[in-house]
Amino acid sequence: MLPAQPTHKPARVVVVEDDAAMRKMLVNALEADAAYKVVAEFSEGGPALASIRTIEPDLLLIDLGLPDILGIQIIREIAAAYPKCDILVITTFGDDHSVFSAFEAGARGYLLKGVTPEELRRDVRHLRDGGSPLSPSIARKLLDRFSAEKSEQVATSKDKALLTPREITVLQLVGQGFSYNETAAHCKVANATIHAHLKSIYRKLAVHSNTEAIHEGRRRKIIQ
Numbered sequence: 001m002l003p004a005q006p007t008h009k010p011a012r013v014v015v016v017e018d019d020a021a022m023r024k025m026l027v028n029a030l031e032a033d034a035a036y037k038v039v040a041e042f043s044e045g046g047p048a049l050a051s052i053r054t055i056e057p058d059l060l061l062i063d064l065g066l067p068d069i070l071g072i073q074i075i076r077e078i079a080a081a082y083p084k085c086d087i088l089v090i091t092t093f094g095d096d097h098s099v100f101s102a103f104e105a106g107a108r109g110y111l112l113k114g115v116t117p118e119e120l121r122r123d124v125r126h127l128r129d130g131g132s133p134l135s136p137s138i139a140r141k142l143l144d145r146f147s148a149e150k151s152e153q154v155a156t157s158k159d160k161a162l163l164t165p166r167e168i169t170v171l172q173l174v175g176q177g178f179s180y181n182e183t184a185a186h187c188k189v190a191n192a193t194i195h196a197h198l199k200s201i202y203r204k205l206a207v208h209s210n211t212e213a214i215h216e217g218r219r220r221k222i223i224q
Contacts, residue, residue, distance in 0.1 A: 008035075010034060010035055010036055010037040011035060011036050011037070011058040011059050011128060012037055012039045012055065012056075012057045012058045012059070013030055013036050013037060013038045013039065013057060013058070013059045013060075013061065014038075014039060014040045014041070014042070014048065014051075014052055014055060014057040014059070014060050014061070015027055015030075015038060015040075015041040015042070015061045015062075016041075016042045016043075016045065016048045016060070016061070016062040016063060016066065016071070016074065017041075017042075017043070017061070017062070017063045017090070018043045018044065018063060018065070018066055018067050019063075020043070022063075022090075022113065023041055023043065025117065026061055026090065026120065027041055028117070029117035029120045029121060030061075030120070030121070030124065032117070032121070033121055035125075035128075036059070036124070039055055039057065040052075040055055040057075043067075044066060044067055044068045044069075045066040045067075045068050045069035045070070045071065045073070045074050046068050046069055048074060049069070049073075049074050049077060049078075052074075052078055053081065056082055056085075057082075057085055058084070058085060058086065059085065059086045059087075059088070059124070059127075059128070060074075060075075060078060060085055060086070060087045060088070061088050061090055062074060062075065062087065062088070062089060062090070063089075063090060063091050064089060064091040064093050064098055064102065065091060065092065065093060071089070071091070071102075072098075072101050072102060072105050075087055075089070075102060075105040075106050075107050076105040076106060078106070079105060079106020079107075080106070083106075086108050086109075086127050086128060087106055087107045087108055087109075088107070088108065088109040088110075088111065088123070088124065088127055088133065089102050089107045089109065089110045089111065090111045090112075090113060090115065090120075091110075091111075091112065091113060092112065092113050094112050094135075094137055094138065094141075096141060096145075099138055099141055099142075100145070103142075108127060108132050109123065109126075109127045109131075109132050109133040109134065110133075110134055110135065110138045111123060111133060111134070111135050111138075112135040112137065112138065115135075162204045162205070162222075163201060163204060163205075163222060166187070166197060167197050167200060167201050167204075168222060168223065169187065170183060170187065170194060170197045170198065170201070171201055171213060171214065171217050171222065171223050172217075172223045172224070173186055173187075174198070174210055174213075174214065175214040175217065175218070175223050175224075180194050180195070198210070198213070201213050201217075205217065205220075
């Protein structure tokens with residue numbers, strides 16, 4: 001079945017991929033759909049970056065492992081200069097650093113090589129419709145990271161709940177180098193009250209000194 005004829009002007013596409021066979025597949029897959037027009041293709045990042053600034057594409061398909069400069073650098077610069085350009089990574093790199101760096105730089109989708117022309121067209125349509133196409137293993141990485149961050153936030157909240165607001169203030173002041181007298185004056189309480197607060201802090205954090213309490217408080221993100 002032939003792709004439906006677009007009712008709008010075709011999206012202008014740039015492909016940056018150093019592998020000739022892969023680049024040809026990407027170009028042919030998109031040119032088979034009248035909704036897209038490949039206006040430029042590059043095998044290196046430098047010429048691509050220089051030309052993209054004048055082409056101003058609607059869609060950028062890019063590999064990360066380019067022979068001259070990092071694909072991440074191109075993503076970052078194009079995302080900053082042309083925020084309306086949809087950027088789709090298609091690469092062999094599925095490690096955490098590559099994935100998270102690409103999204104932090106401005107990528108809106110991330111596919112691992114091996115995608116078929118039909119899958120590519122489907123994912124590009126999803127991207128152009130406002131979605132974020134992801135290979136299954138990449139989606140799992142993002143979910144795992146979200147779950148880990150959520151667990152850390154919950155743990156931090158529980159740690160903060162160990163101490164009363166006044167105890168957190170005392171620990172924060174001591175951690176900033178305030179003496180007991182200065183801390184007592186700041187909190188408008190007697191020195192003995194500060195000592196009582198510190199004793200409670202030691203017990204709750206299972207430590208035995210100011211240094212240990214400050215270290216543990218920072219480790220648990222109770223204080224800055």
